[in-house]
Amino acid sequence: MALPAVFIVLAALALVTVIGLLWQSFRAIEGTAAVDPVRRDDLLSPDRRALLERKAALLQSLRDLSFDHEAGKISQEDFERLDEQFRADARDVLQALDVEVAPYREKAEALLAERLARGPAAPAAPPSTDDQGAPPALGQACAACSGTNDPDARFCKHCGARLPGEAPAAQRRADAHDDAPVDRSTAHVSRGGAPSPGGEVA
Incomplete structure (x- = not known):
């Protein structure tokens, strides 16, 4: 491939890359791009993450143990022993998780007590009737x-x-036609012709 052709290909690739980056930026501004949310695990401390993983593992172990017991793979005695052990471990993990959130719970309770001490919020004022204008004209009944x-x-x-x-x-x-006066002079019409001006038959 000739040297000018290599430059053309590289320039085309760079142009496509720049256009793609600009398009992604435009979509992010418009809000149509799928922005990766912050992972929940990234906000956790290592100790709490380990406790949550231990909790999930214990719950899965309890489900597997129950399934194996129903399938007849383990005896009743082993099932009861392992079930009690897994449940005891799960209680310890839950207590440890509660200890970690205790400071935040106390802070939340203090904020709630402060809010309740201020009393209920004032009710919203009813809309003014001055701006409603005159009532519409009544129609026919x-x-x-x-x-x-x-x-x-x-x-x-x-x-x-x-x-x-x-x-x-x-x-x-x-x-109006019914109320109009009738000219009785024209009421007598002869059999043979039109009435005379005096009402006599011609």
């Missing part, structure tokens, strides 16, 4: 079902009954 409707409604939106108010245009026209 239906005489049939007592439901509330919009002020400009013509029919009840609950039962469909007609609401009191201005009559529709067709009804107004019909009422």
Whole structure:
């Protein structure tokens, strides 16, 4: 491979590496990258880590012992002896773990007592009614079902009954026609032609 080609390949690899690092940084800023959480074991002291490992081992030994006893691999006498031994060791481990957290427990109890001595927190003030504004305008009440409707409604939106108010245009026209005076001079029409101006048949 020629020397310029080697430089081109190395430059391409460096460019890809830089782009990958920039992309990982961008994802971490955006919060989409899976950031490795701090391991719980890293926050423990060596003594406490050893106690927790011992506790897990004893619990597993108790499970294995119970399984072997149910499978008939060990006698009842051996099961009882080993079970008592494992349980005694587990109690010692739990007591040692409690001793390690005793100072923190005392501190937590002191903080709790201080908080309780201050009394309960003041209740939140109820929302002010001044900012609620004027109540909305009431609508029409239906005489049939007592439901509330919009002020400009013509029919009840609950039962469909007609609401009191201005009559529709067709009804107004019909009422106006019924109330109009009738010209009785045109009421007598002859069989053979139109009525005369005096009401006589031509």
